Amino acid sequence: xxxxxxxxxxxxxxxxxxxxxxxxxxxxxxxxxxxxxxxxxxxxxxxxxxxxxxxxxxxxxxxxxxxxxxxxxxxxxxxxxxxxxxxxxxxxxxxxxxxxxxxxxxxxxxxxxxxxxxxxxxxxxxxxxxxxxxxxxxxxxxxxxxxxxxxxxxxxxxxxxxxxxxxxxxxxxxxxxxxxxxxxxxxxxxxxxxxxxxxxxxxxxxxxxxxxxxxxxxxxxxxxxxxxxxxxxxxxxxxxxxxxxxxxxxxxxxxxxxxxxxxxxxxxxxxxxxxxxxxxxxxxxxxxxxxxxxxxxxxxxxxxxxxxxxxxxxxxxxxxxxxxxxxxxxxxxxxxxxxxxxxxxx
Amino acid sequence: xxxxxxxxxxxxxxxxxxxxxxxxxxxxxxxxxxxxxxxxxxxxxxxxxxxxxxxxxxxxxxxxxxxxxxxxxxxxxxxxxxxxxxxxxxxxxxxxxxxxxxxxxxxxxxxxxxxxxxxxxxxxxxxxxxxxxxxxxxxxxxxxxxxxxxxxxxxxxxxxxxxxxxxxxxxxxxxxxxxxxxxxxxxxxxxxxxxxxxxxxxxxxxxxxxxxxxxxxxxxxxxxxxxxxxxxxxxxxxxxxxxxxxxxxxxxxxxxxxxxxxxxxxxxxxxxxxxxxxxxxxxxxxxxx
Numbered sequence: 001x002x003x004x005x006x007x008x009x010x011x012x013x014x015x016x017x018x019x020x021x022x023x024x025x026x027x028x029x030x031x032x033x034x035x036x037x038x039x040x041x042x043x044x045x046x047x048x049x050x051x052x053x054x055x056x057x058x059x060x061x062x063x064x065x066x067x068x069x070x071x072x073x074x075x076x077x078x079x080x081x082x083x084x085x086x087x088x089x090x091x092x093x094x095x096x097x098x099x100x101x102x103x104x105x106x107x108x109x110x111x112x113x114x115x116x117x118x119x120x121x122x123x124x125x126x127x128x129x130x131x132x133x134x135x136x137x138x139x140x141x142x143x144x145x146x147x148x149x150x151x152x153x154x155x156x157x158x159x160x161x162x163x164x165x166x167x168x169x170x171x172x173x174x175x176x177x178x179x180x181x182x183x184x185x186x187x188x189x190x191x192x193x194x195x196x197x198x199x200x201x202x203x204x205x206x207x208x209x210x211x212x213x214x215x216x217x218x219x220x221x222x223x224x225x226x227x228x229x230x231x232x233x234x235x236x237x238x239x240x241x242x243x244x245x246x247x248x249x250x251x252x253x254x255x256x257x258x259x260x261x262x263x264x265x266x267x268x269x270x271x272x273x274x275x276x277x278x279x280x281x282x283x284x285x286x287x288x289x290x291x292x293x294x295x296x297x298x299x300x301x302x303x304x305x306x307x308x309x310x311x312x313x314x315x316x317x318x319x320x321x322x323x324x325x326x327x328x329x330x331x332x333x334x335x336x337x338x339x340x341x342x343x344x345x346x
Numbered sequence: 347x348x349x350x351x352x353x354x355x356x357x358x359x360x361x362x363x364x365x366x367x368x369x370x371x372x373x374x375x376x377x378x379x380x381x382x383x384x385x386x387x388x389x390x391x392x393x394x395x396x397x398x399x400x401x402x403x404x405x406x407x408x409x410x411x412x413x414x415x416x417x418x419x420x421x422x423x424x425x426x427x428x429x430x431x432x433x434x435x436x437x438x439x440x441x442x443x444x445x446x447x448x449x450x451x452x453x454x455x456x457x458x459x460x461x462x463x464x465x466x467x468x469x470x471x472x473x474x475x476x477x478x479x480x481x482x483x484x485x486x487x488x489x490x491x492x493x494x495x496x497x498x499x500x501x502x503x504x505x506x507x508x509x510x511x512x513x514x515x516x517x518x519x520x521x522x523x524x525x526x527x528x529x530x531x532x533x534x535x536x537x538x539x540x541x542x543x544x545x546x547x548x549x550x551x552x553x554x555x556x557x558x559x560x561x562x563x564x565x566x567x568x569x570x571x572x573x574x575x576x577x578x579x580x581x582x583x584x585x586x587x588x589x590x591x592x593x594x595x596x597x598x599x600x601x602x603x604x605x606x607x608x609x610x611x612x613x614x615x616x617x618x619x620x621x622x623x624x625x626x627x628x629x630x631x632x633x634x635x
Contacts, residue, residue, distance in 0.1 A: 074439075121616060124623040128379055129576065131439075132568040133619060136612035139565055143609030147602045251561055255381075255443050262436045291455055298448035302427055305441050309434040 021339060022330055023320045028270070031277075035176050039169050048172045052240060054280045055179035059233035061260040061272035062183050067226035068258075069266030070190055071219060072202030073122070074131035078257045080118065080138040081111040081227045083249035085234025087145075090158040090244035100164055104235035111231025112224040119223035123216055126205075138249040145246055157245025164239045175236055179273075182229055187269045189225065198222060199267075263301055265311025274313045349477040351594045357483060358566075359590025360490035361549050365563055366570040366582040367497065368541035374514035374577040375534035378428060378438055384560040384567060385446035386539050390416045390546030391555050392453055395464050405467050409547040413540060420539025424532065432531075446560065453557040466551040486548045493544055494583070500537070501579070510534050514577060565608065566593075569615045575628020584626060589614065 019025045039048070060082055068075045089107035092098045098106065118137050122130055145152040152158065164171045189195055197218050200208045208215050238244040247253070264275025279297070286293040308315040321330045322345050324338035331339050338345055369383045393415055394408035423445055431437040466482035473479070501507035513520040513530045521527045553559065570589055574581025592614050593607040600606060618626065 121620050125619065128373070129572055129619075129623075129625075131379070132572045133616065135565060135568060136615060140609040140612050143606045146605035147609075251565065255447075259440045259443060262440045266436060292451075295448055295451035295455070298444040298451065301444040302441060302448070305437050305444075306427065306430055309431040309437040 021332070023332060024317055024330075032180060035180070039172060043169065045168055048168050050281055050284050052172055052175045053237075054277055055175045056233050056236050056240065057257075057260070057280060058179050058273045058276040059182050059236075060230050061257055061264070061276050062186050062269050063226045063229035063233070064257045064261045065266055065269055065272045066186050066190065066229065067222050069261065069268070069272075070195065070198035070202060071222045073219060073222065074127070075134045075226075076131045076258065077118070077134035077137045077254050078226075078230060079249050079251075079253035080114060080134075080141060081230035082234040082237070082253065082257075083138060083141060083244075083246075084114045084227075085111045085231030086238035086244040086248045087152065087158065087234075088231070089235035090161055090238045091151075093161050093239070094158060100162055100235075100239045104232055104239065107235035107238070108228045108231035111227040111234065113227075115223040115227025116220060119220045122223075123219055135251070135254065138254060139251065142246055142249045145249070153245075155246060157243050157247075158238075159243040159245075161239055161242045161244075163242065164236070171240060175240065178232070178236065182232065183269060183273055186229060190269055194218070194221070202267075259301055263304065263312060265314040268311075268314060271311050271313040275311075278312070347598060349474060349479070351591070351598050353477075353479060353483055354594035354597070355587070355591035356487055357549075357552065357590075358593055359587035360487060361545055361563065361586075362566050362570045362590055363583050363586035364490060364493065364541055364545040365567040366574065366586055367494075367579055368538040368545075369567055370571050370577050370579070370582055371510070371514075371541075372531075372534050372538040373571075375510055376432065376531040377435075378432065378531075378535075379435075379442070380428075380538070381439065381442040381564065382423070382446040382449065383538070383542055384564040385449045386416050386420055386542040387546040387549075387563065388453065388555075388557065388560040389419065389449055390543040391464070391550040391553075391559070392457060392557075393543075394547055394550045395457070395462055395555055398464055399462070405465060405551070408464075409544075412547045413543045416543035416546070417536055417540045420542075421532065421536055424535045424539075428535075429528070446564075450557045450560065457557070459557060461554045461556055463554055464550045480552075482551050486552060489544075489548045493541070493548075497537075497541070498579075506533065510537075562608070566611065569612055573615045573618055573625055575625030578625070578627040581625055581627030 019029055035051070038051070042048075060078070063081070064075065064078050067073055067078075085104075085107035087107075088110035089100075089103040092103040092106055093100065114137075118134065122133060125133055146154055149155075164174055190198065197208065197213060200211075200213075201215055201218060205215055234244075234248060237248065260275045260279060261272040263279065264273070265271030279300075282300070283293065283297055286296050289296070304312055320333050322333050322335075323330055324341065324343055324345060326343040327338060327341040329338060329340045331345060335345060337343065365384060365387060369380060372378050372380050372383075390412040393412035394405065397403050397408035397411050398405050427441055427445060428438060431441055466480065468481040468485055471478045471480040499507075501511060509520070509525045509530050510533070512523070513525060513527060513534075517527060520530070566589060570582055570585040573589065574583070574585030589611045592611045596607045596610045597603045622628075
């Protein structure tokens with residue numbers, strides 16, 4: 001019993017001293033709580049379906065940020081990983097009868113393989129060259145899929161997959177839980193030493209090489225890590241929709257991922273996730289005017305970019321929090337002095 | 347068969363060449379990756395359709411109107427959406443993507459998604475060993491050559507061309523030598539969108555118009571630019587015909603070829619890049635730091 005109260009007191013202290021002091025942390029906690037508790041209040045199948053798809057795409061957008069935001073290797077063909085994950089999971093499930101908990105990670109591994117396959121030729125390219133070359137890979141795969149309708153189902157795709165679980169609520173908890181876990185893992189990766197090297201590769205690759213770090217290895221690592229997460233989201237998508245079609249490989253798919261990530265703010269992980277949770281439900285909301293839906297989406301993106309070219313979420317964060325000039329700790333924008341070192345915050 | 351391949355290859359190669367040169371022009375001068383480039387080409391084609399089919403004018407007027415209107419629209423879009431965020435590479439990227447999607451949706455609203463076509467400038471054809479060669483195809487090819495020559499004169503023989511080339515080479519030094527950087531960028535954008543408009547104008551009678559017609563040329567154009575070497579006009583020219591002929595060879599010689607034409611052309615690009623990462627005619631220029 002004493003131990004219980006010890007943990008309660010400690011939890012309270014953490015909440016008061018670590019969470020409530022920064023608005024971004026409060027928002028994060030509220031966001032996670034809302035996601036986890038939502039099914040208690042509404043079990044509306046449509047709402048849950050939107051949130052499931054949003055979570056799946058949030059993993060995808062965050063994985064783009066891990067590769068292209070952090071290491072600066074602009075990838076315009078992120079749909080390749082998504083599509084490879086989806087098709088591998090679908091084919092394994094349909095022909096080898098592997099249940100979803102096995103086929104989705106295997107789809108992720110297949111996407112890692114494809115990440116290595118495109119990563120090796122692309123290592124010699126940089127910047128815009130790389131972006132334009134990676135755009136080609138999903139289209140090449142799509143051509144192959146269309147040319148082999150016997151195996152891949154051609155235009156119709158592979159359908160009739162096993163459900164993710166037996167009920168919508170379970171689907172919801174699986175995808176949302178996986179989204180939270182995987183995004184935390186990605187955030188931890190980018191926060192580790194590896195993440196610092198990723199940052200450095202983006203800023204100045206030559207300097208990193210001069211410091212004796214094998215940048216080739218780290219770039220390939222970024223490609224395969226990002227491919228793994230994107231492949232998992234592809235597998236989840238295939239099992240949730242119960243179909244893996246060529247639409248997962250389309251150019252517009254790659255472009256949408258880029259829009260999500262840059263709209264939310266790159267090199268943050270939380271930016272792309274937040275952007276998907278804003279933009280995807282918004283697109284659903286616009287369904288009341290079906291003809292204008294995509295036009296309004298494009299308009300919103302253009303307008304927001306004009307005023308916040310760094311991305312939406314970092315812009316908001318800079319408005320509500322300031323960094324202490326002396327100890328680099330973040331504070332609420334309302335404070336006059338730093339909460340740690342009491343330096344003046346001007 | 348041989349003549350079919352030759353004609354299709356020449357026509358699609360020419361289109362890719364015009365598009366790729368315009369695209370690499372604005373990339374070279376202003377470092378803007380303009381994804382919306384082929385969307386302007388789609389816009390020009392629809393402009394002709396509107397003037398000719400709805401207005402009842404002669405196609406020549408349609409072409410002129412398309413050129414003027416689309417160039418103005420391009421400059422307006424540049425001024426409103428791209429120029430304010432030019433310093434942020436990522437923002438420009440998705441800004442132009444959003445621009446292209448917005449244009450596509452706009453055309454979808456105005457003209458619906460139905461396939462439409464535009465009458466050719468000169469009707470009729472002549473037959474060479476059983477293969478129909480339309481006069482329009484010859485005309486398109488001829489016009490492409492004229493446009494390419496005009497562009498060469500503009501870039502190589504005029505003071506404006508000199509300014510564009512020097513800004514592409516080194517923006518800061520060009521600025522120090524008294525060239526107004528942002529005005530040169532604006533002019534280059536005008537020339538680039540104008541090229542896209544002309545391309546749309548000359549190809550419109552030969553293809554079917556849909557609001558989604560910008561997707562495939564976009565990918566091929568990017569492949570051409572990468573294959574030829576970025577910023578190299580000679581490279582874009584060669585790369586465009588290589589990929590154009592590769593596509594038409596695949597379509598005519600391989601069963602199921604229509605599906606594979608994009609794959610094969612893009613695989614050629616990747617193979618070339620494995621051997622020469624800077625493209626066929628590109629120069630491996632110093633990293634900008």
